[in-house]
Amino acid sequence: MRTLTEAIACVAVGGCMAACNPKPDLDTRCHDIVAHMRKVSTMPMRDGDVGMFMGACMMWKPPMLACMEETKNDADIATCRQMDAH
Numbered sequence: 001m002r003t004l005t006e007a008i009a010c011v012a013v014g015g016c017m018a019a020c021n022p023k024p025d026l027d028t029r030c031h032d033i034v035a036h037m038r039k040v041s042t043m044p045m046r047d048g049d050v051g052m053f054m055g056a057c058m059m060w061k062p063p064m065l066a067c068m069e070e071t072k073n074d075a076d077i078a079t080c081r082q083m084d085a086h
Contacts, residue, residue, distance in 0.1 A: 030057035033068045041074050060084060 023029070034053045038045050045053075057065070067080035 026058060029065060030054055033057055033065065036069065037071065037077060040071055041077060043074065 024032070031054070034045075034050055034057060037053065038050070057068075060068070061084075064080060064084045067083060068077070071077050071080060
């Protein structure tokens, strides 16, 4: 119940839920995603690869971004990339 009350108060005071829990801008989010991919992937990622993924990330839709943020290994990354291809 407390969470619902806080949400209502946030909307009333802040005007929107995004004001209470702002998401990072797309550039920051993509930087974080690519850094995460470098940690969980066994494949080496060179500077050119980082640049390519940063450019691609800027065009990904929110579900793809969320999928990439949750990856734990190369298979998860491949699954997310297949999702984006459809």
